[in-house]
Amino acid sequence: MSTIDIEHASRWFGNVVAVNDVSVRIGPGVTGLLGPNGAGKSTLINMMGGFLAPSVGTVTLDGEQIWRNESIYRRMGIVPEREAMYDFLTGREFVLANAELHGLDDPGAAGARALATVEMEYAADRQISTYSKGMRQRVKMASALVHEPSVLLLDEPFNGMDPRQRMQLMELLRQMGAAGRTVLFSSHILEEVEQLAAHIEVIVAGRHAASGDFRRIRRLMTDRPHRYLIRSTDDRALAAALIADDSTAGIELDWSEKALRVQAIDFGRFTRELPRIARSHDIRLLTVSPSDESLESVFSYLVSA
Incomplete structure (x- = not known):
């Protein structure tokens, strides 16, 4: 079981403060990172994923600094919001490439398992250029799961998914959380978080606004x-x-x-x-x-x- 600790972390770009003195702990189970668009959710996930260094403060995984620590990717899978795919590859080739980058013993079998997990075997040999937004999201998910990480970070993973795809992904994330994995997903939609997350962290204008289960967050909102x-x-x-x-x-x-x-x-x-x-x-x-x-x-x- 893995835990991400963010302690007094801030990140600024020039004069723009994207994340301001945030301290949270993300443990096993499913956590929702909730906030309006532009709140700083993606910046926070990028710091947790090692893509950005905090300007001040620390971001660690099981006590290890994440920034410039390649070893953490053995335990971590990341599904970014931005499209970062090679459209000329098939879904299978894309997932296989990530399995090979991880140095897995049998990358072909690992890729096949990951595609089956997200129910994409039927389109695995089609070029990614032919995929819908929802299919692209699922192949990104397969790529992130190929090495069976203990930590999974997802930035707005339900964007572009139809209702059936959304329900399938929610059930998969619930299963992963129940199995003891640390799953964090961001969303600006309350209903998504309510249906899935056991714990919620609320981010507004780069600041940590609230923390707790959905009932507590809903009560805070209702009582305002x-x-x-x-x-x-x-x-x-x-x-x-x-x-x-x-x-x-x-x-x-x-x-x-x-x-x-x-x-x-x-x-x-x-x-x-x-x-x-x-x-x-x-x-x-x-x-x-x-x-x-x-x-x-x-x-x-x-x-x-």
């Missing part, structure tokens, strides 16, 4: 202040009634939208009290819509909390 755009038959009367309730912390009249902008600090109470207050004041609710439900706004709250 929520902003709503509300239109009604009497916005002034509704605003006066809502501002007196403990579930709200601020209400504005938005003249351009002809609506109220409400900040709810007690999500559960607000969802119960809003319809009750409207009924008691004989006010019809015409629009009730969240105005801050993007991943960026949700995760940014976790950073500042």
